[in-house]
Amino acid sequence: MPTVSERRYDPKQIEPKWQEIWADEHTWEVSNDAAHDGPSPDTREKSYVLEMLPYPSGEPHIGHLKNYALGDAIAHFHRRIGRRVLHPMGYDAFGLPAENNAIKTGIHPRIATERSIASYRHWFHRWGISIDWSRELATHEPSYYHWTQWIFLKLFERDLAYRKRAAVKWCPVDQTVLANEQVIDGCCERCGSLVEIRQLEQWFFRITDYADRLLDDLDTIHWPEHVKAMQRNWIGRSEGAEVVFRCEDLDPAHPIDYPVFTTRPDTLFGATFFVMAPEHPDVFKLAEGTEYEQSVHEYVNHAITESVELRGDADKPKTGVPLGRTVTNPVTGQQIPMYVSDYVLMEYGTGAIMAVPAHDQRDYDFAKTFDLPIRRVVAPRGEGDQDGGGATQSVSADARAPEDSAFTAHTQDEVLINSGQFTGMNAVEGQRAIVEWLDREGNGHESVSYKLRDWLVSRQRYWGCPIPIVYCERCGMVPVPEDDLPVELPEIEDYQPKGRSPLAAAEDWVSVKCPDCGGHARRETDTMDTFVDSSWYYLRYCDARNDHAAWDRQVLRSWMPVDQYIGGVEHAILHLLYSRFFVKALADMDLMDTQEPFQALFTQGMILGPDGNKMSSSKGNVIAPSEIIERYGADAARCYVLFIGPADQDAAWSETGIDGVYRRLLARLWRLADELAENSVTTEAADQPIDPEGDALTIVRKANWAIEKVTRDVADRFAFNTALSAIIELINEIYRYPDADRQARRFAAATAASLVFPFAPHLGSEAYEMLTGRRVWEEPWPDADPSMLQTETFELVCQVNGRVRDRVHAPSGAERNELEKLCLESRGVKAHVDGHEISKVIVVPDKLVNVVVR
């Protein structure tokens, strides 16, 4: 028989016990019955709580633990406040790392991936995450990608999926194209190698059609400001005008119009030259026959082979070559010279710009290098009035450099100068007037430009979802009929990338009959970007076992949108933008009913190594969750990652920190439960005692205070660190009064167990059962007793001139003059008031009194 002193908190005993119960009883499964009018409809409010699905590679790391501990706390909280909670799990199983690993080790990506999935599944159970396992999915299973292909076909039908030849980003190491979003500082996001530009025919999704809605609807969702800012930034909407510059040099009878985009139409009078991107299709045609023909060829050939990174460097001195031609500035009628320069980008605007050296830093730098005229056309009010007269005067090339302020956006306080009929107008009004004039004269119009490009979705790799398209010799491009889906990924021997998809080698698979004419056809051999798979998985969870459709519309309506999405900020652009696009496109096709996938988003911070650096095996600072769980148990690990600091901030792992949570929170609560349960029949309820007094009252009050505090911290602010602090405070308070009424202490300890359950579900369940004989997850979330939140006296803060001089007890709800009297009578206040004249007394009821003296 173990003696009492040998009994201690032992997570190794407690945790498997509860995990088994939850698994055996399918405790966290939730049905779809509420979607249909059944005999006994589930009328609870729905709540869809979702963490970003993991990419299964090796074993889960500490970041996963934090992500799922966080989501699980929210899911548990929502269940206990009476909601019908969907909390599923799946795996983003296709992707490059598994394939690269396959190339290295010879292990088939499916084998490695499924092995990893088994590990993740094991650990999610071991961590005690409350997952509805009946909805588990993996994106590499045909039962899932069947519907990924179906969505592709729907997009294709709507011309939202299309094929075109374009200059695309190509990773020479991974031997595949990349989406713009996957290129970081000119390098491949995955392997870090320098990205090249290639002209290839590729599949795109027309996300640019949705640019405005993706921008505007950010206002309708509850996301962190910085994530919204990143999306706005990425979409990059700029408002301005398209202005046409006419070139009559080649053939006056057939002039060519070159439109440019500008955000500063008010500076049009200052456009003194014109620049084209090296990739502009007309560059060679324009230079042909001029003295610059040869140098233009040399310049362009050099520019297009230069690395993206090198060319993008803003500090690089401006280079370029004249084209030997001119265009007409539509407002001045002036002939201005044309240049080709690599500081103009083909992929933004029209690939050509009007250059206004007086009001644009880049144009200014170019003008200085090539000795071109600089003409100021906007000036601060007052300054502008003096030289406004010489409207058409040309300004010499060595004109004074404009002050830095000249490069900033125009304001009401600036006026147009040297701008013909528009001179004297303020810049904002002038801009409007110039655009109107352009429109009237047929030389331009208002226009909007975006940074966002269409999403390149095809990949020349094996381990991905096949694109359900065939190419027929007679009919051309033909979609695979829906009934023939899924197009299954064939087994192949050799995944080695060779610049075309490894699937191309699977001749039996590639060669098919045309679905339309029955003639000879070949399958598309590219696979889809894995971001396609993860752009809709949250929809599939709603109806994960549906064999006839991607989802039932009614079921989808009963769960979507995701009420709380949780994940790392690294997906702020890619995954979150693509998912928003998918939902809008699907809603437009009348396939679903929400406009946004994720109503609220929480981005968790990273757990850094103990040295404060990002964990990496090369730094040797990796904390393995398995070791932590072994030593402290899942509850301690879960609580610690939430206690370490605000959940949205990065925090360094600390061994002594987790030890503190283990001892001060979990072990102490367990000992309380053990002490208070030992002599009682376990079925006895731990209700709040009636009319407690003295120490018992203090404890009961603290318990109610903790209920209130934890509820608000979890519900309103995701402040898990302070919620856990409050539970520790409650436990400390119970220890402080070991001789207080037993029922009060049992009530308080049971409350602590109930409150800690969303964070430490095993200990929460164990302690609650020890104290009450009940299952804590079947109990409603506690409500604070309002009468216990009030006290009959409070500590009145007594200030003189804003400085605290004393503290006295005062009755709650006392009148202002009573409080004033108490304050003036207090010793500390008297000492500072005597001999001075009181000029004013500020009373804040139930808080403080401030005496102002001269």
Next chain:
RNA sequence: GCGGCGGUGGCGCAAUCGGCUGACGCGGUGCCCUCAAAAGGCACUGUCCUUCGGGACGUGUGGGUUCGAGUCCCACCCGCCGCACCA
């Protein structure tokens, strides 16, 4: 350059609506329990001055508003994150 977020003890951080700065945890110090240790419990722990009553100072810097500012306003410094020759 543009956009976003931060700066408070030895450390991680708390202060939610303009009202006691430093909750909670770590670290540190002392005590209790013990033959002893482990485990556990309790107390103290911003700086300086002190006649031991207390006093002065303290939230990146400088100003402002206010009876009162970590919190609001203006200017600046520093750090982190995202984007960037984006016209």
